Structures are given as C-alpha cells and as structure tokens.
Amino acid sequence: MSEQLELQNYVNGKWVSSASGKFRDVPNPATGEILAKAPASSAAELDEAVQLAHKAFQDWRKVPVTKRIQYLFALKTLLEANVEDLARIITLEHGKTMDESRGEMRRAIENVEVACGTPMLMMGDVVEDVAPGIDEFMIRQPLGVVGIISPFNFPAMIAFWFIPYAVATGNTAVVKPSSRVPITMDKLFRLMEEAGFPAGVVNMVHGGADIVNGMLDHPMIKSISFVGSTEVAKHVYSRGTANGKRVSAAGGAKNPVLILPDADVETTTAIMMDSAFGCSGQRCLAASTAIMIGGADKIFIPAFAEAATKRVTGYGIQPEVQMGPVISPQDKARIENLIQQGLNEGAEMLVDGRNAVIPGYENGNFIKPTILVDTPVNGIIATTEVFGPVLGIMSCNTVEDAIKIMNEGEYGNMGSIFTRDGSAARKFRNEADAGNIGINIGVAAPMAFFPFSGWKNSFFGDLHGQGKHAIEFFTQTKVVIERWPREWSRKF
Numbered sequence: 001m002s003e004q005l006e007l008q009n010y011v012n013g014k015w016v017s018s019a020s021g022k023f024r025d026v027p028n029p030a031t032g033e034i035l036a037k038a039p040a041s042s043a044a045e046l047d048e049a050v051q052l053a054h055k056a057f058q059d060w061r062k063v064p065v066t067k068r069i070q071y072l073f074a075l076k077t078l079l080e081a082n083v084e085d086l087a088r089i090i091t092l093e094h095g096k097t098m099d100e101s102r103g104e105m106r107r108a109i110e111n112v113e114v115a116c117g118t119p120m121l122m123m124g125d126v127v128e129d130v131a132p133g134i135d136e137f138m139i140r141q142p143l144g145v146v147g148i149i150s151p152f153n154f155p156a157m158i159a160f161w162f163i164p165y166a167v168a169t170g171n172t173a174v175v176k177p178s179s180r181v182p183i184t185m186d187k188l189f190r191l192m193e194e195a196g197f198p199a200g201v202v203n204m205v206h207g208g209a210d211i212v213n214g215m216l217d218h219p220m221i222k223s224i225s226f227v228g229s230t231e232v233a234k235h236v237y238s239r240g241t242a243n244g245k246r247v248s249a250a251g252g253a254k255n256p257v258l259i260l261p262d263a264d265v266e267t268t269t270a271i272m273m274d275s276a277f278g279c280s281g282q283r284c285l286a287a288s289t290a291i292m293i294g295g296a297d298k299i300f301i302p303a304f305a306e307a308a309t310k311r312v313t314g315y316g317i318q319p320e321v322q323m324g325p326v327i328s329p330q331d332k333a334r335i336e337n338l339i340q341q342g343l344n345e346g347a348e349m350l351v352d353g354r355n356a357v358i359p360g361y362e363n364g365n366f367i368k369p370t371i372l373v374d375t376p377v378n379g380i381i382a383t384t385e386v387f388g389p390v391l392g393i394m395s396c397n398t399v400e401d402a403i404k405i406m407n408e409g410e411y412g413n414m415g416s417i418f419t420r421d422g423s424a425a426r427k428f429r430n431e432a433d434a435g436n437i438g439i440n441i442g443v444a445a446p447m448a449f450f451p452f453s454g455w456k457n458s459f460f461g462d463l464h465g466q467g468k469h470a471i472e473f474f475t476q477t478k479v480v481i482e483r484w485p486r487e488w489s490r491k492f
C-alpha cells in the first residue's frame with residue numbers, strides 16, 4: 001500500500017467522495033507510515049445515505065429470503081478468495097500478526113455462513129385452532145434501516161456479527177467503521193459490491209462521534225448495533241433507546257482467569273500467553289487478570305515469566321512475529337502510565353515490556369509483554385481495562401475467594417478457569433458473573449451460531465451479536481389471528 005488512499009463512502013451502490021473536506025490519517029501502528037485518509041463525513045452525507053437505504057428497503061424487504069441469501073453465498077466465495085489480501089490490510093492498519101488477521105477473517109466468514117441459514121432461522125410459529133376455527137401465527141419482519149458501528153480492534157469481524165444477519169432478514173444497513181482502521185471495511189465493501197447486492201442494501205459512511213450521534217438521532221434508523229468501550233456503549237444505549245430505537249451495545253472488559261494448582265502447566269501457560277498477549281492484549285476477551293488459587297502461583301508465575309519473555313514482538317507482517325504494536329502512540333503512553341500507577345499502588349514488576357525498541361521500527365507503538373504480580377484487588381491494574389499486553393496476577397486460597405473477586409468486578413465479558421477438577425469447573429461455570437465462560441480455554445469467543453454474550457458493564461441491551469440473537473434483533477414479530485368461516489365461502 002505505497003500510495004496514500006483517500007477513502008470514500010459507499011452509498012446506494014456508488015463510491016462517493018465526502019465533501020466535508022475533513023480527514024483523519026490512518027497510520028500503520030508498526031511503522032508510523034500514513035496508509036490512508038478517512039473522511040469525517042458530514043451530517044448531510046449521513047442523512048443522504050440513510051434516505052437512500054430507506055428507499056432501497058422498500059424493495060429489498062420483498063426480495064424472497066431464499067434470493068437474499070444468494071448474495072451472501074457469493075460474498076462468502078469472494079471473502080475466501082481474498083482472505084490473504086484482507087488479512088494483510090488488517091495487519092497493516094491494526095498491527096496484529098498475519099495469523100491473527102487470518103483468524104479474524106475466518107470468524108467474519110463464519111458469520112456469513114451462519115446467516116445463509118436465515119430462511120430457517122427466521123421462521124415463525126403457528127398454532128391452529130386457538131379457538132374454534134381460528135388460527136394464530138407469528139411471523140418475523142425486518143425493521144428497516146439498521147445502523148452498525150464498530151471498534152478498532154477487529155476491523156473486519158465485528159461488523160460481520162451484524163451485517164450478514166441484518167441484510168438476510170430483509171433490512172438495509174448503514175455501517176460506520178472505526179475511523180482508526182477504516183481500510184479493511186473499504187475492501188470488504190468492494191467485495192459486497194462485487195457480490196452484487198442491489199444498490200442501497202449495504203452502505204458505508206466514514207466518520208467519528210458526530211456520525212455515531214447522527215445515527216442515534218436519525219428517525220429512519222430503526223436499530224443500532226454498537227461495539228466499543230463501555231463509556232461510549234452506555235452513551236449509545238441511552239441516546240439510542242431514548243430515541244425509540246432497538247439498541248445492542250457491547251462495551252469494554254476485564255477478564256479474570258482462575259488457575260488451580262492442578263492445571264496442566266504447559267497447556268495453560270501457552271494458552272494464557274496467547275490470551276493475554278495475542279493481538280497485543282487488544283481483545284475484549286483477553287485474559288487480563290490471572291487469579292492463582294491454592295499455591296498455583298508458585299508453579300505458574302515462573303512459567304509465565306519465561307514464556308512472556310520469549311514472545312517475539314515486532315511488525316506483524318513478518319511470519320516470525322508473535323505480537324504486534326498497540327494501536328497508537330497515545331494508547332502506548334496510556335498503557336505505560338497504567339503500568340506505572342499499578343507499581344505505585346504496590347504491584348511488583350515480573351516482566352517489564354516498557355521502553356521496547358524493535359530495530360528498524362523505531363516509530364512503532366511497541367510494548368512487549370508485561371506481567372505484574374501481587375496486583376491489589378481494588379487497584380488500577382485489577383479493575384481498569386488496560387487493553388494492552390499487560391497481565392496482572394493476584395493470589396488467593398480457594399475457588400470461592402476467586403469467584404468472589406471476579407464477581408465484584410464491574411465487567412462481565414469473559415471468565416475462564418484452568419483445572420483438572422470437574423467440580424471446581426462446574427462451580428465456576430455456574431456461579432461466575434460473565435456471559436462467555438472458558439473452561440481450559442483462554443479466549444472463550446463464541447462461534448458464529450452462538451450469541452456473543454457479554455454481561456454487566458460489558459453489554460447494554462437484550463440481544464447480542466451473532467446467530468439467533470442477531471436474527472431476533474433484526475426482526476420484529478407480527479402476530480396474526482385469522483378466521484375463515486366455511487359458511488362465508490362458495491362451496492367448492
């Protein structure tokens with residue numbers, strides 16, 4: 001990507017340059033090179049996209065669902081053929097490694113595959129003879145224009161928790177990608193164009209908070225699917241619902257992992273390193289606190305220290321690299337500041353990844369894997385979403401103590417346990433206050449046919465992204481009660 005791209009919006013089947021004259025640079029976080037400029041679109045440009053999506057909805061909702069999914073089958077084939085290209089773009093603009101980017105694309109494609117089952121997934125219910133000669137049935141109809149807003153950490157996957165289901169159920173969509181990683185969505189929209197979706201079915205408007213607020217206030221947008229930080233998720237949920245919209249808003253996370261002394265050392269260590277440091281800790285399912293139970297610390301702290309120190313940090317495009325940079329210099333400074341605050345509060349440094357220098361990539365935002373031990377339970381490292389390659393470790397005596405620590409936290413995106421003890425695992429699964437649970441799993445990311453089930457301050461709404469939840473979110477139920485008396489008809 002040598003020449004700088006000026007990104008465009010995609011509205012009603014056409015690529016359109018924003019007339020706002022305002023742009024945001026999109027740098028490569030490993031090199032500092034500017035890859036593209038993303039427009040900060042105007043309110044009028046958003047309005048035009050929504051109006052045209054609304055117009056397109058009138059026809060799209062009448063296209064048989066069996067035909068609507070044909071565009072998804074075409075898209076799936078195109079995505080498969082372009083995985084390497086897409087992965088490269090994700091790595092260039094986000095910084096994660098090529099394998100992580102390929103994994104992200106796999107997850108996006110799986111959502112397209114699941115949404116191809118929409119003819120069955122959106123079936124309604126019927127009960128005959130609810131009263132003599134009266135039948136009642138429930139059908140699912142699309143909402144209209146739906147808004148989709150995504151965060152920076154998965155430039156492709158997260159919008160795909162929603163887009164395939166939204167359009168397969170007969171809605172038209174306006175997507176606002178993260179302005180920090182907009183190039184991947186540009187490429188994805190080019191593939192949606194190639195898949196042949198009719199004009200106005202899928203639309204993309206670039207921008208930041210102004211466009212989000214415009215979507216929240218627009219009367220023709222019927223629902224908002226949002227993923228991002230908790231503060232913004234709360235804002236999106238309250239403003240969107242106050243405007244009468246259906247809103248699903250996923251927020252930030254702080255994911256505790258309980259480790260018992262009987263857990264397999266090699267597997268647990270490898271999985272934990274990937275969970276805490278994969279995607280440089282910029283995953284909403286990253287293990288960010290390890291709670292060592294009943295002496296597990298003596299076994300696992302040395303193993304974690306050795307493995308974290310060996311992890312290869314660098315430019316994610318290079319195959320030997322296991323961890324890339326964080327998204328921006330501001331985030332690097334924020335994360336290093338949190339580490340220092342943690343130390344000031346009494347935590348001890350086990351592995352210090354600050355001041356990382358990667359030869360040849362001095363302009364990159366690198367922090368190497370960092371582990372702090374004895375982090376105070378109510379301290380900054382244990383309670384704040386760091387969203388960087390930082391693992392805090394604390395210790396306690398029993399599974400009960402550990403579950404209590406976890407459940408007192410404000411987030412509920414994920415909790416995991418590592419053990420060979422089935423009854424400890426069962427207790428954890430039953431009592432942990434989180435919507436995604438891992439048992440000997442480091443990143444408990446639900447497959448596309450399960451809902452991405454955040455709880456507490458990790459989610460505001462009722463229905464999550466993916467699978468049947470998404471189908472239900474993007475449809476409204478209509479109940480019909482019918483009477484057709486025999487005596488009214490001509491007798492055939």
Ligand code: NAD
Nearest residue numbers: 150151152177178208209212228229232250251252253284
């Ligand atoms: P963010 O909240 O800064 O941005 C998310 C989206 O909101 C972007 O499209 C952005 O342009 C927009 N936005 C930013 N500030 C806004 C404001 N003040 N008003 C209106 N809109 C605004 O999040 P991010 O930094 O891009 O992503 C990282 C966050 O997302 C982390 O907190 C992470 O945990 C969370 N996340 C959560 C999940 C989940 O499933 N719960 C998944 C992925 C990421």
